[in-house]
Amino acid sequence: MLQNIRVVLVNTSHPGNIGGAARAMKNMGLSRLVLVQPQEFPAADASARASGADDVLSGALVVDSLEEALVGCSLAIGTSARDRSLPWPMLDPRECGAKSVERATMGDEIALVFGREHAGLTNDELQRCHFHVHIPSNPDFSSLNLAAAVQVLGYEVRMAWLAAQGAPSISDKADAVELATLDEMERFYDHLEKTLVDIAFLDPDKPKHLMARLRRLYGRSSVERTEMSILRGILTETQKVARGESHKRKD
Amino acid sequence: MLQNIRVVLVNTSHPGNIGGAARAMKNMGLSRLVLVQPQEFPAADASARASGADDVLSGALVVDSLEEALVGCSLAIGTSARDRSLPWPMLDPRECGAKSVERATMGDEIALVFGREHAGLTNDELQRCHFHVHIPSNPDFSSLNLAAAVQVLGYEVRMAWLAAQGAPSISDKADAVELATLDEMERFYDHLEKTLVDIAFLDPDKPKHLMARLRRLYGRSSVERTEMSILRGILTETQKVARGESHKRKD
Structure with missing residues (x-):
């Protein structure tokens, strides 16, 4: 142990x-x-x-x-x-x-x-x-x-x-669950940051403490693998929508 | 001493x-x-x-x-x-x-x-x-x-x-922060659900256990007021992007 x-x-x-x-x-x-x-x-x-x-x-x-x-x-x-x-x-x-x-x-x-x-x-x-x-x-x-x-x-x-x-x-314990590993968390933060830039919530030139605050929130939550899939799925869909939006703006 | x-x-x-x-x-x-x-x-x-x-x-x-x-x-x-x-x-x-x-x-x-x-x-x-x-x-x-x-x-x-x-x-000492109240959490879940519908991640006719899983994740995280503002801000921006997208589709 x-x-x-x-x-x-x-x-x-x-x-x-x-x-x-x-x-x-x-x-x-x-x-x-x-x-x-x-x-x-x-x-x-x-x-x-x-x-x-x-x-x-x-x-x-x-x-x-x-x-x-x-x-x-x-x-x-x-x-x-x-x-x-x-x-x-x-x-x-x-x-x-x-x-x-x-x-x-x-x-x-x-x-x-x-x-x-x-x-x-x-x-x-x-x-x-x-x-x-x-x-x-x-x-x-x-x-x-x-x-x-x-x-x-x-x-x-x-x-x-x-x-x-x-x-x-x-x-x-019966409820032993599989938690997301640290490298999975890192890939999530990376995906999250890109998505926040895509939807223009995060200004890469003025990031302030936004990512730090989000890391702190998710970091203490013992995110499970199944939950991680959901969060990543939400980000992927958000990016699809955002890509459509930016495409439209170029038109 | x-x-x-x-x-x-x-x-x-x-x-x-x-x-x-x-x-x-x-x-x-x-x-x-x-x-x-x-x-x-x-x-x-x-x-x-x-x-x-x-x-x-x-x-x-x-x-x-x-x-x-x-x-x-x-x-x-x-x-x-x-x-x-x-x-x-x-x-x-x-x-x-x-x-x-x-x-x-x-x-x-x-x-x-x-x-x-x-x-x-x-x-x-x-x-x-x-x-x-x-x-x-x-x-x-x-x-x-x-x-x-x-x-x-x-x-x-x-x-x-x-x-x-x-x-x-x-x-x-670290605990001496202001946590989001239960009703603020409820307004957040409501906002989250609507946003997930807007980006077509959640099908209102087949919701499965998605919202329950997300409630479980955020519910155990002792979300602070300042963190809640960030999450709500992300949802609002996502909805703006999604509204632009659905508008585009109608065109």
């Missing part, structure tokens, strides 16, 4: 932090590490700090984009500072652990996404996550070491997992 | 771990560090890993024995592997956080005691502690990095402290 939970580190500067994160993961029973454009990897510093978690490092997947890192995931939770201009569904680490374990138990693939040492995740990256998680910290000294942040979220995953071991499995 | 809680590191080998522990402490709002016979301190590695928590390092008290480190304390909690021949009152990290904060609030001085990187605390040292705390971990790879262990216990102290403040949880 814990193998359904991957840890994604985006654009990490210091290989020592990758090693520290790998050790924290293995300590907590997590094994799947994905590195998005690490600045230096593999590296001696990473192995040194991994301190025996070499299997996590050698099994790490190195990819070029967050999108690739999230393929197959139906839940992505990104670490974030509390105050963002864009409000987003926020979890604390305990809620993050509970939600990850609950969904992993249902067979979903989960990603916990960590940003750069100094700059964190970009707004664009954060908008690809369904939830944001903030580790409560001293407001005057709030930036945790990357491996320490992995340790805290991994610890809460383990606590939730241990609690779930004592509880009847929820995978037996 | 958090100033009543000190972190005691016994006989630490690697100064980098002292720095990492100082950073974790400051992140969690803890400031009092006591070092029992550190093998190397002060040290450049400690300052580098402290990454701005220099005040915690420079304020650290260096002493010769655990006994000295615990002067004035009425509660000492020592980190321990789970299986000790010596049975002792055990806490998990969450209970450790709760107990530390409860007693610190009463004005007691508390010590959280961490052992050597490889060997932990000796039985003699453990017997000087009122409670032992064990961080749940992978039985096959159970030894956490020292700074990571300080991070986990510090995090649980902060969570307990925030709860004691009565601070609203992060997710409560």
